[in-house]
């Protein structure tokens with residue numbers, strides 16, 4: 001049942017936060033609703049969840065439009081030709097991963113007269129074929145974003161490689177936090193670290209996650 005699962009996830013976040021001497025209230029739970037239907041989202045809202053994550057515009061459209069008052073997070077790779085439709089629907093884009101995408105966000109931010117909240121996705125583990133900036137490219141990339149007046153960089157996002165033992169993901173999360181500390185760009189606060197999914201969110205919270213993106217632990221396996 002969703003209510004019980006949500007209690008378990010909240011308890012695990014609280015335990016991980018207190019283990020690390022952190023305030024559990026400083027961790028935002030984003031419920032990842034890919035493949036999840038409107039009924040379950042309605043239930044989740046009734047249980048007090050207000051932040052939802054989707055990774056594809058195609059699937060997200062009907063859900064966002066059904067629950068426009070919730071806070072929607074775009075967590076998947078974003079193609080530039082989808083930006084125009086994503087901007088009005090999503091409060092935070094977790095997956096800024098290229099200069100080309102930044103240019104499209106800036107362009108549509110101007111056209112639609114909106115500011116665009118983003119996290120920069122970093123491929124901390126330098127996995128082949130995965131999205132995200134190489135950690136070495138991050139400082140120059142952030143500096144270049146300063147000129148893009150419509151883009152508000154709120155922090156960093158990473159995905160750990162899938163591993164059986166979540167402890168093995170710890171260096172990735174720690175690496176993202178180090179990048180946050182090392183990259184100081186004027187007028188830019190990298191306040192958020194979006195890291196941790198069902199398998200590894202406890203470790204991510206111990207390492208400083210301010211946003212965890214959890215699907216399976218809340219809604220069950222995706223079939």
Ligand SMILES: *Cc1c(COP(=O)(O)O)cnc(C)c1O
Pocket residue numbers: 032034055075076159196197198199213214215216217
């Ligand atoms: C699907 C997805 C999640 C949630 O994954 P679970 O293992 O079901 O918690 C988190 N982040 C991203 C980017 C995803 O695509």
